[in-house]
Amino acid sequence: MKIKNNVKCLSLVLFLFLGFYPNCQAQNRPFENEIKHIIEKYPENAFEKGGIxxxxxxxxxxxxxxxxxxxxxxxxxxxxxxxxxxxLLLYIEETILRYSPSKVFIYVGENDIQEGKAVKQILQEYKELYKKIISHNPKTELFFISAKPSPSRWEKQKQFEQLNEKTLALSQQLGNMTFINVWDEMLDDNGSPKASLFVQDKLHMNEKGYAIWANKITPHL
Structure with a gap:
């Protein structure tokens, strides 16, 4: 009788584990659907290696x-x-390495700050990105785009400025890494974000905002 009960308990544990494990795995891998869409958008025969x-x-x-x-x-x-x-580190193979790019332009860090992540931790993760990309191809050039001054997140101005300052310093220490400053040109004469560069949510940019980015990035191509 005791053996049967033990078997039933074991079966229940296995059922619960197998039933919930896929959900737990999905929670540990956010943005999985977006990543699948990216892979579908760029199948192996749809891009040349060595691109940007x-x-x-x-x-x-x-x-x-x-x-x-x-x-x-x-x-x-x-x-x-x-x-x-x-x-981005989690999906570095799908978003960067599989393309064997000659140049990589990266914009991350703003959401990290918004979610309360410390600048020190973000910089450590930048270093990990750098290490993985350079290990894959030592000739790859990395470009880190500075945090932008989003009006909806302006209360975190100091953290964004610190992140930009530290990222610039990191780029001066490491080879094949360049810091692109879009922050300054997106501010008005009073040092506030230019509202005209953003869409209604005051977070994402319109064509004028992207025009500034394009002007800053083009000299590096």
């Missing part, structure tokens, strides 16, 4: 005119909305 990858959070994903704004380049856009640096 733009990746990071929604500011990259929503750059709908990226190819037109920065023409005559083999550009791959693997941005996925709402992502933080540790999530």
């Amino acid at each position: 990858v733009f990746t990071g959070s929604s500011s990259i994903r929503l750059w709908e005119n990226l190819v037109e704004d920065i023409p005559n380049n083999k550009i791959i856009n693997t941005g996925f909305g709402g992502s933080q640096t540790h999530e």
Whole structure:
């Protein structure tokens, strides 16, 4: 009788584990559907290795005119909305390494700050990104786009400025890494974000905002 009860308990445990494990796994891998869409968008025969990858959070994903704004380049856009640096690390194979790019332009960190992550931790994750990409191809050039001054997140101005300052310093220490400052040009004469560069949510950019980014990025191509 005791053996039967033990078997029943074991069966119940296995059922619960097998039943809930896929859900737990899904929770540990956010943005999985977006990543699958990116892979479907860029199958192996749809891109040439050695091109230029733009990746990071929604500011990259929503750059709908990226190819037109920065023409005559083999550009791959693997941005996925709402992502933080540790999530880009999680999907680094799908968003960067599989394309063997010659150059990678990265925009992450803003969501990290918004979610309360310390600048020190973000910088450590930047270093990990750098290490993994350079280990894959030592000739790859990395470009970290500075945090932008989003009006809806202006209360975290100091943290964003600190992140930009530390990222610049990191780029000066490491080879093949460049810091692109979009922050300053997106501020008005009073040092506040230019509202005219953003859409209604005061977080994402309109064409004027992306025009500034394109002007800052083009000299590095």
